């Protein structure tokens with residue numbers, strides 16, 4: 001494994017520059033900017049003629065940035081396999097490249113990751129507001145730069161969740177606060193616009209989180225037609241247990257929005273086991289669990 005460590009934004013970007021410099025089959029562009037103007041990288045792997053696409057999104061939550069390393073490992077392994085014309089997960093990598101497209105967002109929440117890893121800069125216009133919330137302790141920070149939990153900011157049961165927020169007294173902070181309105185956060189807005197624009201092309205989405213070694217693919221008991229079929233493979237390949245979202249996890253997530261509003265099969269994978277942030281020693285085993293589904297997902301859809 002190459003990416004057996006946690007990456008902050010700068011380290012991730014240098015790794016992506018390095019990969020795209022070495023491998024012409026990997027293209028780097030940007031989804032949009034975070035609140036603090038960090039460009040959010042979008043990796044595309046797939047030939048021009050490739051028909052269906054899948055989308056992988058990692059690190060909505062800042063304490064779960066091991067998922068970024070897992071995505072980079074995948075990008076690197078796939079790129080090497082294509083160039084060396086090797087099989088990956090029993091698939092012909094060149095054929096996969098010619099027929100399917102992968103869109104990968106390795107770090108949706110760069111500002112949150114930077115807060116958690118390096119704290120907040122005194123030059124930051126949000127400095128006082130955020131220091132009041134955290135007292136300088138960012139060890140459990142999951143949200144974006146202004147304290148919105150990106151995985152509660154999607155347009156799915158958003159206003160129902162507002163009632164729960166009130167009862168639980170959830171406000172701007174390290175996690176669980178949904179924001180002022182659906183897609184109020186630039187990171188989520190950019191991702192939703194990207195998906196809406198390509199809704200005919202994108203056949204399925206995997207969103208990587210940690211932890212629990214389980215996965216979600218329904219929202220309020222509903223799911224698109226293909227999901228049940230694919231879920232059986234997800235379970236078999238990853239060894240993760242299919243679970244039903246409950247409590248605050250039922251509201252405003254990417255998977256909820258994709259299922260409810262876009263009718264796109266979507267899977268939230270809760271990688272690894274333990275307390276977030278998980279130790280980096282879990283990266284190889286997480287990658288092993290995910291390996292086959294990451295390569296096979298597009299051909300199941």
Ligand SMILES: [Zn+2]
Nearest residue numbers: 061064209210
């Ligand atoms: Zn998460």
